[in-house]
Structures are given as C-alpha cells and as structure tokens.
Amino acid sequence: MTNNIIKKDGRVYILGSKNISDLYIGSTTLTIKQRKALHKSNHKLKKNKCRSAIVIDAGDWYMIEIEACPCTTKWELQQRERFHILNTPNAVNNNTPTNCKTQKEYHQQYKKQNADKIKQYNQQYNKQNADKIKSNHQQYYQKNVDKLNAQSRQYNKQNADKIKAQARIKDTCPNCGTTHRHDGKRKHQRTKTCTKIVDTEVNAVMKSMLDIICMD
Numbered sequence: 001m002t003n004n005i006i007k008k009d010g011r012v013y014i015l016g017s018k019n020i021s022d023l024y025i026g027s028t029t030l031t032i033k034q035r036k037a038l039h040k041s042n043h044k045l046k047k048n049k050c051r052s053a054i055v056i057d058a059g060d061w062y063m064i065e066i067e068a069c070p071c072t073t074k075w076e077l078q079q080r081e082r083f084h085i086l087n088t089p090n091a092v093n094n095n096t097p098t099n100c101k102t103q104k105e106y107h108q109q110y111k112k113q114n115a116d117k118i119k120q121y122n123q124q125y126n127k128q129n130a131d132k133i134k135s136n137h138q139q140y141y142q143k144n145v146d147k148l149n150a151q152s153r154q155y156n157k158q159n160a161d162k163i164k165a166q167a168r169i170k171d172t173c174p175n176c177g178t179t180h181r182h183d184g185k186r187k188h189q190r191t192k193t194c195t196k197i198v199d200t201e202v203n204a205v206m207k208s209m210l211d212i213i214c215m216d
C-alpha cells in the first residue's frame with residue numbers, strides 16, 4: 001500500500017481460526033473478499049511473513065470486518081487498526097502501526113524511514129519523464145510569467161542590500177583575466193579589451209584547424 005490512499009473505503013478486520021483463540025488484526029482498502037484472497041495466496045506462496053500465518057496455519061480460518069473506516073490517508077486507517085490491536089488482548093500482531101499523533105508527524109516519519117526509496121523513485125521518475133517535466137516547467141513559466149516576475153521584483157526589493165553587496169564583488173573574467181565588478185560582467189564582455197582577446201583565441205583555434213585541414 002502506498003502512502004496516499006486514493007480509495008476512501010477502508011476497513012479494519014479480524015482474521016481468526018475456529019481452532020485457536022488468537023486473532024490477527026489488519027486494515028485494508030480492499031473488500032474483505034479481496035483481502036482474504038490475498039492472505040490465502042500469500043500464505044500458499046509462503047510469502048506470508050506476517051503474523052496472520054499463525055492463525056491461518058491453525059486451519060478453519062475466517063475474516064470479518066469489525067469497523068468500516070472511511071479514510072483519505074493510510075494514517076487515518078492505521079490509527080483505527082492500532083486502536084483495535086491495543087484493545088484486543090489475544091491479538092497476535094507484533095507491530096502496532098503508526099504511533100504518530102498527527103498526520104504531519106506520520107508523513108515526516110514515512111519520509112525519514114523511506115528516504116532512500118523515495119530518492120531512488122524520484123531519480124528514476126525524473127529520468128523517465130525528462131521531456132514531460134521540461135515541457136511542464138515551460139508551460140508553468142508561460143502561464144505564470146507575470147506572477148513570477150512580480151515575485152522576482154519583490155525578492156529584489158527585499159534583498160536589495162544583499163544584492164548590492166554581491167554586485168560589488170570583483171570577478172575575474174574567464175576570457176581575458178582582468179577583474180571587473182560582478183554586475184558588470186555582461187558589459188565587460190562586450191568591451192574591446194575582452195572581445196579582442198576572445199577573437200584572438202578564436203582566430204588561433206581557427207588557424208590550427210585550417211592547418212590540420214591543409215595538411216592533407
């Protein structure tokens with residue numbers, strides 16, 4: 001089950017056996033019939049590492065819904081599951097789900113516990129959807145150009161002193177090696193001193209390329 005539930009039709013259930021008094025308590029957004037089938041097939045495939053196996057192994061097992069829990073998130077459903085586990089002395093469950101008091105806390109805990117998984121997923125998603133993301137960004141920019149410009153103007157206004165201080169920092173030009181003010185970079189790179197050197201370098205490269213071509 002993922003973090004966010006799309007279905008709002010959750011339920012807490014008991015899995016019991018006519019042969020033992022132990023009970024397993026679970027929650028699901030599937031129907032009881034669907035969830036029962038899943039328990040059955042997982043148990044058959046020995047995939048059932050969860051404690052429900054204790055009850056299923058005892059034979060004559062059944063599943064009944066004990067509370068219908070309309071919910072929008074897994075956290076809400078787990079809160080109810082936790083309540084029933086804590087109030088059922090013969091529950092075989094090892095883990096009580098979510099001890100978080102609030103949904104925010106639950107999300108933070110989930111993020112922390114699954115940081116690597118989330119990072120990996122995001123990286124893969126970004127890679128697979130690079131074109132879509134790029135076009136979304138472009139669309140977003142086009143739709144919100146006025147808002148973004150206003151935000152940027154506000155930022156500049158609020159951080160005027162910081163920006164001014166940064167602008168005064170001396171930068172060394174990567175083309176000609178002279179120093180100039182940070183905010184004067186564009187202006188400087190259009191000056192004759194700078195372009196002359198760039199031109200000279202470009203000419204030198206062109207000349208060496210010509211030399212190579214003429215060698216044949």
Ligand SMILES: [Zn+2]
Pocket residue numbers: 173174175176177178188189193194195
């Ligand atoms: Zn320069």
